[in-house]
Amino acid sequence: MSFVVTGLSPEPFAPLFDLDEAALAALGVIRMTVDNKPGFPCRITLEDAEPGETVLLLNHQHLDVDTPYRARHAIFVREGATATARVENGLPPALESRLLAIRAYDAAGMMIDAEIVEGAEARPLIERFLADPRAAYLHAHNARQGCFAARIDRG
Numbered sequence: 753m754s755f756v757v758t759g760l761s762p763e764p765f766a767p768l769f770d771l772d773e774a775a776l777a778a779l780g781v782i783r784m785t786v787d788n789k790p791g792f793p794c795r796i797t798l799e800d801a802e803p804g805e806t807v808l809l810l811n812h813q814h815l816d817v818d819t820p821y822r823a824r825h826a827i828f829v830r831e832g833a834t835a836t837a838r839v840e841n842g843l844p845p846a847l848e849s850r851l852l853a854i855r856a857y858d859a860a861g862m863m864i865d866a867e868i869v870e871g872a873e874a875r876p877l878i879e880r881f882l883a884d885p886r887a888a889y890l891h892a893h894n895a896r897q898g899c900f901a902a903r904i905d906r907g
Contacts, residue, residue, distance in 0.1 A: 753879045754907030759798045759837035765829045768808055781810040794830040798837035798844040798902055806831040814900035817861025825899045840907055847871045851895040856881040859888040868895050882906050
């Protein structure tokens, strides 16, 4: 079964990079300089940011549904990210190299299945979840830190 992994749209985050530290702090956002790789996975490009790059650490509502599964968590976005990543039938390296929690949701935003898997071994699980006709989409999270990583849809 084919599938597509997508990052977040850059548009909501771009204006944040123009704010000073006080304005960012008022929004609960922290500007950081990347000091190691891996460690700062951008949720727009679905790549680990390079040392020396600027990222923002912010709280993002990744599951905006009117169910008990509504969710938000910390994410990184890198300065200058202008295009949403789209990877077909595989995982980008920033996901493939991490332990993932993959969660399947129905059209109403209710979780119908979930599993922990090494990113490099995730394809069969993704295909199994998407083969369930109840599954509308999947979310991948970094299993250790809990942060949202990417959305996965049928291809």
